[in-house]
Amino acid sequence: MAETAGAKETVLARIRAALDDASEVGPVVRTYRWHDDRERAAIIAELVDRLRDYKAHVERIAPAALPSAIADACARHGIRRLVAPADVPAEWMPAGVEALRDDPPLANEALDESDGVLTGCAFAIAQTGTIVLDGGAHQGRRALTLVPDRHLCVVREEQVVGIVPEGITRLVEQPTRPITFISGPSATSDIELSRVEGVHGPRTLHVLVVETART
Amino acid sequence: MVAPAHVGPLPAFPEAAKTALADTQLRRNLAKATTTIRSKRGNVVGELPDWEELRAAGAAIKADVMRHLDRYLLQLEESVIHAGGQVHWARDAVEANAIITGLVQAAGAERVVKVKSLTTDEIGLNAALRRAGITAVETDLAELIIQLADESSSHILVPAIHKNRSEIRDLFRRTIARDEDLSDEPQQLTAAARRYLRAQFLAAEVAISGANFGVAETGTVAVVESEGNGRMCLTLPRTLITVMGIEKIIPTFQDFEVFLQLLPRSSTGERMNPYTSLWTGVTPGDGPQTFHLVLLDNGRTQVLADEVGRQALHCIRCSACLNICPVYSRTGGHAYGSVYPGPIGAILTPQLVGIERAKTLPYASSLCGACYEVCPVKINIPDVLLHLRGQITAHAGALNPEAIVMRQLAAIFASPKRYERAQKLGRQGQRVFMHDGVIDHLPGMLAGWTHARDLQALPNQTFREWWRQRQRENERASEGGREKEIG
């Protein structure tokens, strides 16, 4: 647009004029922690701890127990219609639960009328109890984990990192994906500062932490 | 508006504060909110062994951004376009509103959903949209409350802090929950808001958001939130319009590792806020298929031009300075008359709107320095306050009554003789203001002191008079001794 082109040049000209006699700034020194030195066991334990702090349901299970754990979680939370990304393994989907695969993409109404969604994750950050989704394997598009009221999330132990910088490093390879950081159910303290959980987004988060398979 | 243009200068802080200080519910709510958040912040910051290193990095990164802002903005524009988004530049609020209104109309929408954004408040977007026949539905619970009640925000993070639960219940019963039997339990009120807003989200075609950060390297935009309405607005509609102040840039994606630690711990006192969304341009099959980024100047380049004041642009809108400020935590945000209140507001607002319009804000501080201690990006707020005070007095001119008094005092203090004479005059002159040996009323500019405080009388002897007397006594004593020796 001609109008916007003028605006861009004006703003850039203003910036250059503003910085005309500005002194140079020093280099950015990064002496904060980049790496978590703790043992894996401690890191995984912290993730579980922090998730429970957020009132998420957390279970640690062996790989072979994953399908039954998912089935139990569905029963426990009353999930009869379960949304899942197209690439979620068939073994994960419980019998007796209606599977709503996102291929072709489900309409918003279908998501709204479902009982829950099952996904994997990109990785998890122990220090902050954060699960990160980036639309990669077993995660699907963002609306799937937003509209249904219950989210069952599979986290493999190898996917757990200790601190935030380690997590960001995992994303740097493909930074332009749509990424969501989830740290507990949504919350507000806007009414007299009483914290109320579950404003928008899933009000139930159930995390299945799968132990590393022993060879 | 940062501050509404048509009403000229902002209300003077001392008068506005006086009114706010007398609002007992506001005082209670503010005290509770700020004390709670302060304590939470203290805990989570204390957990990190490298908090000071993170602050140092955050400050340095932001300084680098401002120093090379033109380069980073061009890089951001290129990255966003490369990822399928569109970029617009707005010199000021009027232009930004025109651009956004045009984009909403082009999308064929008469209703938009909004994520809370101070930037959109700053430009007065909702009013501009309304004039064009477009309804902007606020989706943050507090913003929704304020919108329904037709008021303005009193805290960056907890905007409805001045409302209590029964007021909110009555409000909802009048508006979004007319057929519902609502109690005033926060849980029920929140559930009512959830039901109402869910319908809005699922039907929305266009959403408008702000941005916490925009990455120059990749074109990634970030929104940090707690309630999930952000995710709803950023994911479900077909068209997304994001308004971002030009100072919100960070250079690389890796820089998130610094700011996603600094921001949540400083703002809500959590290790991480519930939801953070990062998106770049448009992703086929996931989320809005049309994305517009509106880059806003609106006075920021003016701030950029001030070597000392420029650091105000480093602000990441955490509100830690508000929560620790002994002034803000008693007066609340309305007293500052601006979208940006508290310590950061006291230095940012005058630079954005011009010091003539906000000349009492840099004085709305006792210079205690607590804000500087907690600022995650180390903005030296006290320094900038002093700097702005210097600009204000210069602008007020030499004939300003206060300036005349100050010059006279400076002349007195510069000369020991005049200084000592003034001390004696003070001692004599004070009697008129005394009662029972105490000064309990002072004239003119000083009256504010004695409204609530006594002042002890000037003693009969100054320190230097005591010193000289002691010297004389010592000299006499040693002379007497010598006389004894001689005699």
Added chain:
Amino acid sequence: MRVALFITCFNDTLFPDVGIATTRLLERLGHTVQFPQAQTCCGQMHYNTGYQRESIPLVRHFVEVFGDAEVVVAPSASCVGMVRELYPKAAALSGDERLITAVRDLVPRVDELGEFLVKRTGIVDVGAYFPHRVTYHATCHSLRVLHVGDIPWRLLQAVKGIDLVELPNVRECCGFGGTFAVKNADTSVAMLGDKVRSVLDTGAEVVCAADTSCLMHIGGGLHRLRAGVRTIHLAEILANTEED
């Protein structure tokens, strides 16, 4: 050491006892106290109120008066804060290279009283005696500009007979803030109210601080309320001995 005493215009005129106490204390500890009589005011009020240029002559005067001192000691954290933090800026503003150098040279030799005792001369127990219940208010300048940390607290703890009690919300500003106290009197008094409440909650008889400016404000409030609690400067407690 040979100490040049900077009494501060404030203490000189309103609280001479603080200067007398400082003198007695330092002499008791074996130092020689000099009082350069040409001294007046450090210029903080002008600088902080926005009259930075007008403060330059006062900066010059201070440097002239104290330039040759071995060490300058002031019973005022706020005035020492002014010298340490803002004199370099004021000198830069003047553009006068000689003043800039003179300030840079003098600043490291200017101490607040507590700093002088503990950091420069390594003494914590000054032989004081003060058998009263005392609470200590950490003034903003001492805390955040001078970073004195727990120096005043350690000095007080070593005082014989003292019943020292912690002040709740000790780090919170009392509301004085120089001209803030009159320009924003209502807010200043609201802050004062909470500081007074904290003081009264300790049950202390006396509230102590390193700045008489804050004490004047807190004391002014206590007196108006007829609270029956008095204020005292750190120097006065430390100067007090069993003989007094």
